[in-house]
Amino acid sequence: MATQYEISGTSAKGIGASIEQGVAEGALPPGTALPPVRRLAERLGVSPGTVATTYKELRQRGIVVTRGRGGTVIADAPAVASRRPPPVPPGVRDLAGGHPDPAFLPALLPPARLSPGARSHRSVPRLARLEELTRAWYEADGVPSEHVTFAHGALDCAARLLSAELRPGDAVAMEDPGYHHLLDLVAALGLRSVPVAVDDEGMRPDALRSALRAGARAVICSPRSQNPCGGCFSARRRDELVEVLRAAPEVLLIENDHNSAIAGVPLHTLTAGGLPRWAQVRTVSKFLGTDLRWAALACDATTLARHDGRLLLTSGWVSHVLQEMVVRLWTDPATWDLLDTARTAYAQRRTALVEALAARGVAGHGASGMNVWVPVRDEAAAVSGLRTRGWWVASGARFRLAAAPGVRVTTAALPVADAPRLAEDLAAVLGESQATYGG
Template identity: 30%
Template sequence: MDRAKPEAADGSKTAGSDFLHLDVGEAPTGGRADWLAGRLRAAIADGRVPVGSRLPASRVLAADLGVSRGVVTEAYQRLTEDGHVVGRGRGGTVVVATPAAVVLRPAAPPAVDVFADRTDTDVLDALRTAPAGIDLRPGVPDLAAFPRAAWLRAERAVLHRLTPAEFGYGDPTGVPALRLAVATRLARSRGIRVDPAEVVIVAGVSQALGLLAQVLHADGVHTVAVEDPGSLGVRQHLRNWRLDTPPVPVDAHGLRVDDLDAGGAPAVLVTPAHQFPTGVVLDGDRRRQLIGWARRGGLVVEDDYDAEHRYDRPPVPALRAMLPEQVCYTGSISKLLAPALRIGWVLVPRRHHAALVAAKRMADLGNAALPQLVLAELIDSGALDRHLRLLRRRHVRRRDAMIDAVRAHLPGAVVHGAAAGLHLLVTLPDAVSDVDLAAAALRRGVKVQPLSWHGQRPQPPGLVLGYAANTPGVIDRGLAAVGAALREVQSAGPA
């Protein structure tokens, strides 16, 4: 039998595969791994390679295509990092997720004018639901990277040992297994020593803030100062529970504690590990000032926002680790796994614990137990830490791609907060309206948030841009559209 590879009519060697009719001749010189990853990603997206199916063994596909095995393993690795496939040893490389189709096109006019009134309490939801091809909003994690296979394994393990009684109503503070896992993880990664009995499991940081607001309001605290600029969504939550939110300026060193002291607020909410939206880390001197302020009677609410997503700087300890009786601490799994899980935790000084538990009981009788148990299994097995390591590598590439895209498409813009987190703050050189710019970008099919939304006092024009949820190519296309929107706004001049 003639086993020679087929030849083209001109006598040159050709190689191809029955799998997807892949033809390596289509690949650009030096870009075979990119080409193959793109072809596989498209086939997964359109259903030719459905979720649950196996890709060919790398050695087999490499032989079919007439390329080195390294080309195929590199392509498979990129799909793995994107969360589309997982390697299962002898079980092969299995498709576990479908890529979201990204089509950059002008968005249809939204049902409401998203950018008409930044004080509108629905403005964040209006932007979230507005149709667009590319979403560069901050706070959106890489949803395609959700570890489905690890979650399923943990879920099977939990269901295998779950007793019938555990399907009933549980402790409103959370299942003991998760409270223990969270306490252990906080001690290891954030320096917080806490008894698991002090941990209260909540439906994300948003519920934690709502419960804390109720507790503080009942205790006579009606004002919680907030960082400026600081999260619009956080202000909305606090104001919904009848708390005033006076602004305290943030500079290159973090919260201006002297301004906080002068303002007279009894409590303050801070994001010291990675300030939103500037990305500033509260430095050592400001930490000492803030701890001194708290020791004089102030209460700190610490949102440990993005603490685990750090790349170019060492970790910083949580404030709660230094002053547990004057710090309410909250965190969640939303930016590490997915917001859809609605799992977070809150720690409060002992004097507030009973009131917090009562508020949680009256809110919902406690979070769903099964997801809590699965998350505890992920933490205890080390799967969550492995997932975090994968995310850090991917985030660095996407962050760098966004920085390059900003330089290419927004000349003169300044990038802030690149050492950690899932977003960048970009301030603009010209006196343009960042709201007008965001509106023009949305008309081009790209969602971004204007910096001015997050400031109670005047801010320089800027955009808050999330990079975690998009591939480098999508990021570049999105920033190209933002650059075109900027030129449009600049040419229009003042309204």
């Protein structure tokens, strides 16, 4: 309870300014509980409605959050930058970055002609040919394609969707462990992450149901190649999750199918479940080029209008030069031959490590995608131990909300022949850590 700082004011604006001053001066640190509406109203001699309006305005601006029976509290300071991984030490093999193998990225093909002159593309923001290709791409996987648009990447798209749909203090159901940049983005927008446990089939239905009961107004999930655990929806899991979401028709679903063309597993998408509010974003950075900041978005009509309305007011459109480059790569037969090779190689490399770990009694999770998640007791000990053996892997801390510790190993550029040696080293490191804990 805020007892050391005296809130003052006789109007909603004045009371709000007093609370903001307390926050700025550090007298009301994050987590400080504010007085209940009626109690503060009696103390200040104003109506409860005035205090309620104050709290509502502060909540919309991300200064306070409401936690049900926990009352209204000062919000945590939002993140302003992503938690970047530590630099890769010299002399070790980097298996921490989550990047594709450069050998499987096609050579970038510049546009046949550059976009002429200084002119606005707001009236025609999408190239007709790329929009046609995008619709076919979605339809091939059973994703409704009536409404499609473009963005500058998955994070750009997610930020626009969340900021148009939610207000600071609202809750978002997030995979746990999950993609660390998305976790940081949600915090930076002044939103609250509600952890949803995952397994080899992606989000668990019981955990999602709990998150919705806790007030989540949006859900962000990966239908396959879940980062960092590699889970992918089965048909049964898809149906179970759709059933959970049907009970919350006001919630916005955002699917992030970032590895689509190289996932190596079928897509069982929630977007085909007849939900009223949904979106699926796909990017090309993992298989056409990490510098191609282009994403496709399929969604319901309301979501499309809100996304494109925000886009129109900011960047206006995605560069037509960039769009033309994507079209050229997409329509080049050599690109798809290379992606076929990549899809097979990524699956073989991931599977090789999972099987090599299993042969040594170590659990590894990687049903799809480019990464393998290995549960550990001590992340720092695991990362340090592998470093001494010449490997650099990612500590799981930046991927977790409430999940148990683990490390993420990127297998995209790990040859099958090297999997046994890495598994042997990892098993040895975990054995040393267990001996330490066991005394």
